[in-house]
Amino acid sequence: MTTALSPSAESASVSRLTIGVFLFRLRAFIALLILMGIFTLLTRAFFTTENLIILVGQTAINAIMAVGMTFVILTGGIDLSVGSTVGLAAMVSGLLIDRGLELPMFGIVVYFNVPAIIVLVLCLGILVGAFNGLLVTRFNVAPFIATLGTLYVARGLAQLSNGGATFPNLVGNPGLGNTGFPILGAGTILGIPIVIWIMILFTALGWFVAGKTPFGRQVYAVGGNERAAELSGIYVQRIKMVVYMICGMCAAMTGLVTASQLVAAHPATGESYELNAIAAVVLGGTSLAGGRGTIWGTLIGALVIGVLTNGLVLLGVQEFWKKVITGLVIILAVVLDQLQARLQQRLALKRG
Amino acid sequence: MSSPSPSTQPDILQNDVILAAESITKVFPGTTALDGVYFNVYRGKVNVLVGENGAGKSTLMKILAGVELPTSGRLLMDGHEVTFRNTREASKAGVGIIYQELNLFPNLNIAENIFAGREITRIDVVDHGAQEKLARKILDRLEQPLSPRMLVSDLRMGQQQIVEIAKALSQNVRVLIMDEPTSALTAAETEALFQIIADLKAHGVAIVYISHKLEELLRIGDHITVLRDGKFAAEAPAADVDITWIIEKMVGRTVRTPSRAHGAVKHSGKELLRVQDLTLPREGKGFTLRRVSFSLYEGEILAIYGLMGAGRTELFECLMGLHTEATGEITLAGKVLRHAPIFDRIASGITLVPEDRQRLGLVQQLSVAQNIALASLRHYLRSFWISDREEHDAVTRMIKELAIKVRSPQQPITSLSGGNQQKVVVAKSLLTRPKVLLLDEPTRGIDVGAKAEIFQIINRLANEGLGILFVSSELPEVLAIPDRILVLSRGRVTGAFGHSEATEELLVRASSAHRQTDLLGVEETGIRDHLTPEMHN
Numbered sequence: 001m002t003t004a005l006s007p008s009a010e011s012a013s014v015s016r017l018t019i020g021v022f023l024f025r026l027r028a029f030i031a032l033l034i035l036m037g038i039f040t041l042l043t044r045a046f047f048t049t050e051n052l053i054i055l056v057g058q059t060a061i062n063a064i065m066a067v068g069m070t071f072v073i074l075t076g077g078i079d080l081s082v083g084s085t086v087g088l089a090a091m092v093s094g095l096l097i098d099r100g101l102e103l104p105m106f107g108i109v110v111y112f113n114v115p116a117i118i119v120l121v122l123c124l125g126i127l128v129g130a131f132n133g134l135l136v137t138r139f140n141v142a143p144f145i146a147t148l149g150t151l152y153v154a155r156g157l158a159q160l161s162n163g164g165a166t167f168p169n170l171v172g173n174p175g176l177g178n179t180g181f182p183i184l185g186a187g188t189i190l191g192i193p194i195v196i197w198i199m200i201l202f203t204a205l206g207w208f209v210a211g212k213t214p215f216g217r218q219v220y221a222v223g224g225n226e227r228a229a230e231l232s233g234i235y236v237q238r239i240k241m242v243v244y245m246i247c248g249m250c251a252a253m254t255g256l257v258t259a260s261q262l263v264a265a266h267p268a269t270g271e272s273y274e275l276n277a278i279a280a281v282v283l284g285g286t287s288l289a290g291g292r293g294t295i296w297g298t299l300i301g302a303l304v305i306g307v308l309t310n311g312l313v314l315l316g317v318q319e320f321w322k323k324v325i326t327g328l329v330i331i332l333a334v335v336l337d338q339l340q341a342r343l344q345q346r347l348a349l350k351r352g
Numbered sequence: 353m354s355s356p357s358p359s360t361q362p363d364i365l366q367n368d369v370i371l372a373a374e375s376i377t378k379v380f381p382g383t384t385a386l387d388g389v390y391f392n393v394y395r396g397k398v399n400v401l402v403g404e405n406g407a408g409k410s411t412l413m414k415i416l417a418g419v420e421l422p423t424s425g426r427l428l429m430d431g432h433e434v435t436f437r438n439t440r441e442a443s444k445a446g447v448g449i450i451y452q453e454l455n456l457f458p459n460l461n462i463a464e465n466i467f468a469g470r471e472i473t474r475i476d477v478v479d480h481g482a483q484e485k486l487a488r489k490i491l492d493r494l495e496q497p498l499s500p501r502m503l504v505s506d507l508r509m510g511q512q513q514i515v516e517i518a519k520a521l522s523q524n525v526r527v528l529i530m531d532e533p534t535s536a537l538t539a540a541e542t543e544a545l546f547q548i549i550a551d552l553k554a555h556g557v558a559i560v561y562i563s564h565k566l567e568e569l570l571r572i573g574d575h576i577t578v579l580r581d582g583k584f585a586a587e588a589p590a591a592d593v594d595i596t597w598i599i600e601k602m603v604g605r606t607v608r609t610p611s612r613a614h615g616a617v618k619h620s621g622k623e624l625l626r627v628q629d630l631t632l633p634r635e636g637k638g639f640t641l642r643r644v645s646f647s648l649y650e651g652e653i654l655a656i657y658g659l660m661g662a663g664r665t666e667l668f669e670c671l672m673g674l675h676t677e678a679t680g681e682i683t684l685a686g687k688v689l690r691h692a693p694i695f696d697r698i699a700s701g702i703t704l705v706p707e708d709r710q711r712l713g714l715v716q717q718l719s720v721a722q723n724i725a726l727a728s729l730r731h732y733l734r735s736f737w738i739s740d741r742e743e744h745d746a747v748t749r750m751i752k753e754l755a756i757k758v759r760s761p762q763q764p765i766t767s768l769s770g771g772n773q774q775k776v777v778v779a780k781s782l783l784t785r786p787k788v789l790l791l792d793e794p795t796r797g798i799d800v801g802a803k804a805e806i807f808q809i810i811n812r813l814a815n816e817g818l819g820i821l822f823v824s825s826e827l828p829e830v831l832a833i834p835d836r837i838l839v840l841s842r843g844r845v846t847g848a849f850g851h852s853e854a855t856e857e858l859l860v861r862a863s864s865a866h867r868q869t870d871l872l873g874v875e876e877t878g879i880r881d882h883l884t885p886e887m888h889n
Contacts, residue, residue, distance in 0.1 A: 218729070220715070231712055
C-alpha cells in the first residue's frame with residue numbers, strides 16, 4: 001500500500017510474491033522431494049522398489065485415518081478417538097473371526113465371512129463417529145473433550161472384548177467359511193499391496209467428496225464461517241455429524257488393515273495413532289481453525305512422515321532422535337503456514 | 353414550534369467548559385468525517401451530541417477519548433491545549449468512554465473488570481482484597497447492591513453498563529462519554545441509569561451523551577449539540593428546544609438519493625409475504641417484537657425504519673426461522689412457514705442478506721465463486737456432484753448482472769472492496785431464486801457509488817416481481833427507495849407510510865414513539881387496516 005515503486009518494479013514484486021505464494025503452497029510436496037533426495041544420497045537402501053513399497057504401505061495405515069481426520073479438521077473440529085477406534089475395530093474383527101457373534105436369546109453363535117466382517121467393522125467405526133458427532137452437535141461438547149472421552153471409552157471396550165488379551169492367529173476356520181482375513185494386509189493386486197490400493201481408493205474418494213460434492217463444499221463453509229453457512233441454508237449440525245462418522249469409518253478401516261497385517265488383534269493396537277493422523281493433516285496444510293485444506297495435502301503430509309520415519313530407520317538413527325526430528329518438522333510446517341498467510345495478505349494488499 | 357436562536361459559533365464560557373473541541377477536522381481516505389466542528393462539554397452537565405448516522409458523532413467521540421487523532425483543530429481541557437494520543441492519555445486526563453458495545457470480560461468478576469489492565473498489586477501479585485474493597489466502595493456510591501465478586505456474564509445488560517461506569521469512576525473520570533447507553537436497556541434499567549447520571553452530575557462529572565432517542569435526550573440533556581454531515585449544525589440549552597427543532601437541525605439537508613420511478617411499477621397486488629402478530633419475547637422480560645403484522649406484495653419495496661434496538665434485525669431473523677421462541681404466523685406465497693428450518697425457507701423463496709457481511713454473510717476462506725454458489729449448490733447437481741460448468745455459468749452470470757468487480761471468480765473473497773463483497777452476498781441470495789428478498793442495512797460500510805448501484809439492483813429486482821423488504825437507518829434511503837415504509841420502535845409497529853406521505857419528521861417521530869397511538873391517535877386494533885398498502889400512483 002505504501003510502496004513508492006515504479007509500475008514495472010511494482011508488478012515485478014507482485015509476480016515475485018505470486019511465485020513465492022505458489023511455492024509455499026507446494027511446500028509439503030517440495031519437502032517430500034527434498035527428503036527423498038537426501039535419503040537417496042545418504043543410503044543406498046532407500047530408493048529401491050522393495051523399500052518404497054514398504055514405505056508407502058506403512059504410510060497407508062496413517063493416510064487412511066488422516067483422510068477422515070481431514071474432514072473433521074476442515075469443519076474446525078478434531079477427533080482424538082481415532083487411535084482407540086483403530087484398536088476397537090481390530091479387536092472386534094478378531095472377536096468376530098475367533099468367536100463369532102453370540103446371540104444368547106437364540107442360543108446360537110453366528111460366524112460371518114470376511115467381507116461381512118469388514119462391512120460390520122466399518123459400521124462399528126461409523127457408530128463410534130456418530131457417538132462423537134452426537135456429543136458435539138446435540139450436547140454441545142467441545143470436540144477435543146468429546147473425542148478425548150471416546151478415546152478412553154473405545155480403548156476400554158477394546159480391552160474388555162477379550163479380557164485384555166490378544167486374538168492370535170486370525171486365519172479363520174475353513175469349516176466356518178471365514179478364512180481369508182490376512183489377504184487384506186498381505187495380498188497384492190498387480191504387484192502392489194492391497195493396503196496401498198485401499199489408501200488410493202480412500203484418498204480419491206475423499207478428494208472427490210471434499211472437492212466435488214455439495215457436502216464437501218459445505219464442510220469448508222461450516223469450518224470457515226459457521227453462522228454464514230447456517231444462514232445460507234446449510235444444516236450445520238448434520239454436516240458435523242457426518243464428518244465424525246466418516247472419520248470413524250476411516251479409523252475402522254485402519255484397524256482392519258492393521259489386524260490383518262499382524263494376523264492378530266491386540267488391544268493396544270493404534271495407540272497414539274491419532275497424533276500421527278493429526279500431524280499428517282497439519283503437514284498437508286490444513287488449518288486447525290477449519291475451512292482451509294485439501295485431501296491431497298494430507299496424503300503428501302502422511303508421505304512426509306512415512307519417508308522421514310523410514311529414512312531415519314534406514315540410517316540407523318536412534319528411535320528417540322526420530323521423535324525429536326519428526327516433532328521439529330511438524331513445528332516447522334505450522335510456522336511456514338503462518339508465513340504463507342502473511343505472504344498472501346501482502347500480495348492481496350499490493351494488488352489492491 | 354418554537355425556534356430559539358442557536359448560535360453558529362457557540363460562546364465559550366471558559367469556567368464552565370471543562371473540555372472543548374475547537375474547529376476539529378478529521379479526514380479519512382476518501383471522506384471528511386468531521387469538518388471544523390466545535391463542541392463544548394460543560395462541567396456537571398449532560399452534554400448531548402445528536403445527529404444522523406454518518407454525521408460524525410462517533411468520530412468526534414473517538415477524538416475526545418483519544419482513540420483517533422484529529423487531522424486539524426485542537427482540544428482544550430480546563431482552558432489548556434491537550435493532545436490525547438491514545439485512550440490511556442485521555443483517561444489520565446480524566447476522560448472516560450463507555451462504548452455501545454460494552455468492553456467487559458464476561459469470564460471475570462466485577463472487581464477484576466473494573467481494574468482490568470490497572471490491577472492493584474502488592475509485590476507484583478494482584479491484591480484481590482484491595483480491589484474488591486475499592487470496587488465495593490464505588491458500587492456503594494452508585495447505590496448498587498452488587499457483589500464485586502459476581503461474574504460479569506451473570507449480570508443483566510443494565511448491570512453490565514453500571515460496571516462500565518464503575519470502571520470509569522475508578523479512574524477519577526471528569527468527563528464521561530456514553531455512546532447510546534440505553535439502546536440495550538429495559539425501561540426500568542434506563543430509569544436506574546438516569547438516576548446514576550443525575551448523581552454523577554451532582555458530583556461535578558460532565559457527561560457526553562449520544563443517543564438517537566430524541567425524547568430521552570430532551571429529558572436528561574442540559575446542552576444539545578447537533579452535527580450534520582460532519583459539520584457543526586447547532587448548539588442550544590435543552591430547555592430552549594423541542595424535538596421539532598432537533599429534527600430540523602439534524603436533517604436540514606439538500607442531498608437526496610435518486611428516487612425510484614414509482615409510477616412505472618405495475619403492482620399486481622399478489623401477496624407474497626404475510627406476517628401476523630409476530631411476537632418475540634425478550635430474554636428476562638418484555639418483548640423484542642410485539643404483535644408485528646404486515647404484508648409484502650409482488651414487485652413491492654417495503655422499508656423498515658427504526659432505531660438501534662427497535663427489533664428490525666430480529667424481525668428478519670424471525671422470518672428466516674432463527675428464533676424458535678417466536679410466535680405468530682408467517683405466510684410465504686400462500687404457504688404457512690411453521691418451524692421450518694432455514695434450508696426449507698430458502699427453498700420456498702425467502703432469503704436474507706444480513707447486516708454483518710463479515711460475520712454472517714461471507715465465508716472468508718472460500719473464493720468469490722464458491723461464496724456466490726454457496727446457498728444454491730443443489731441447483732448445479734449432476735447426479736450427486738457439482739457440475740463445474742453449471743456452477744461457473746451461474747456465477748459468471750451473477751458477476752455480470754451485478755457488475756461485481758473481480759479479476760477472476762476464483763479470487764479470494766477478502767480481496768474485494770466492501771461494496772463488491774456486499775454484491776457477492778446479494779448474488780448468493782439471488783441464486784437461490786427467491787420470491788422475497790430481505791436486505792438488512794444493505795448499504796452499511798460501502799461507498800457512495802456502490803450504494804447507488806445496490807439501489808439500482810434493488811429497483812430492477814422489484815420490477816422483475818420480487819418482493820423486497822429492506823431495513824435501513826439512513827433516512828434519505830428510506831424516503832427515496834421504497835413504495836411503503838414501516839416504522840418500528842421498541843418492537844412495535846409505530847407507523848406505516850406510503851411513499852408520497854412520508855417525511856423525515858414523521859419517520860423520526862414514529863421511530864422514537866412508544867406506540868402507534870402516541871403518534872397517530874389510532875387504536876392498536878386499527879393498525880392492521882392502516883397497513884394495507886395504498887395503491888401507488
